Amino acid sequence: MPRPPLLIDSPANPRFKSWESLLEGKGIRKAGQFLLAGLKTVPEALTRWPDRFQAILVPRLEWIEGWPLPDSIQPVQLAPELFRVLDVSGTNYPLLLGTVPSMPVADLKQPPRGLEVVCALGDPANLGALLRSAAGFGAGAVVLLEESANPFHPKCLRAAANAVFSLEIRRGPRWSGLAGAAGPLVALDAGGEDLSRFDWPHDVRVVLGEEGQGVPPDLAAHRLTIPMTEAVESLNATVAASVALYAWYLRA
Template identity: 60%
Template structure:
């Protein structure tokens, strides 16, 4: 379809509509290798900085997208109000972008990391998105999704990530046993670990973050670090704890 042409899709039974609707869940994202991005701020910013990543724009009315910096070749769809509201899971009322999920190769733990490589098993997409936002802010460019991790292009993860997903690459890590014999420093956040403030952060390492509440397996051979608190709460949210660790690494890197 040409750059300036708009195609109207009203029926929920339309094949393209069904495909888009499936992208509101992880199963559909994996099946089609595609995602939907929403947000009054994130959509214009994503088009400006990463326009080539998107294949289509979806709007309730064509005029809603007139002010957007749409690439010449992007497909344009004016979708029915009922369909649009089902696709707009975050309720923004703003045009949506459809894009392709990048290939995610298997991580190679036999090679040492370069920079900080974040290994994550967070299963909640909103938490994962928030973590990715912090990771991008502190200079992380590679994220390894361990078994059980949420999909980084789930609508909730995209909302929490605020376009961080487009600043980094993703790898598949498998189960925790894949880390046996991993080369290079391996650091895990653990409430029973050593005080993080005393740790001499190396420039290159793998930072491991387990599932919320479960942490990482006790048998994992890693340097374990804890974040000092007042003790008024049992533990920090995993995303908050990881963000503090990422900031500590970032500040240490600037001093080396």
């Protein structure tokens, strides 16, 4: 039987204030919760991963009338102006409140199994699009270095199209902690071997440099470069990584 709805009208309500903090990485880390938005992602997540969510937030209960909500998910009616604050992407559609799963610490001394992506993308939308590509091209795990954006940031979740829920995401060290990581270790960087001619192993760790900075020069990794014209110096970091994952996926 569905639970009776909770009504929240005041911006001073402690729960609302806690949810408002989920719009930034810091608040997500502190509260261990996240907000999921999206006309496709919300119904899909409710169907496929219902256990990950505790509440569904709406400005009008009619929005979720007839939705087959499990008992574990609390319906919450927010005053419209409060709902709009949380609906940062302007989806005008129910929001899901979820718990950030515990992300295991990556053991980089162990060799990779399958394709493992290591990155520190600071822009949450770029990170989200990369997670989507990683899921699409069959990455076994994604290791996020400490400098990375939070994968449960609203902009990342939006760009990831629910890839965060099916991917194995692990917490990595800082850039400096990558030294000594087990190989095969491949880095996308300028001046390396032609990526299109690389003989990809099944098990490989792909390290993606930071936008505008590349990979630390002292990292002991096999450098690969995407062949292209000289019209631009480099590609967008997420695009470059996705091209590499595509090449791995197609490996003979």
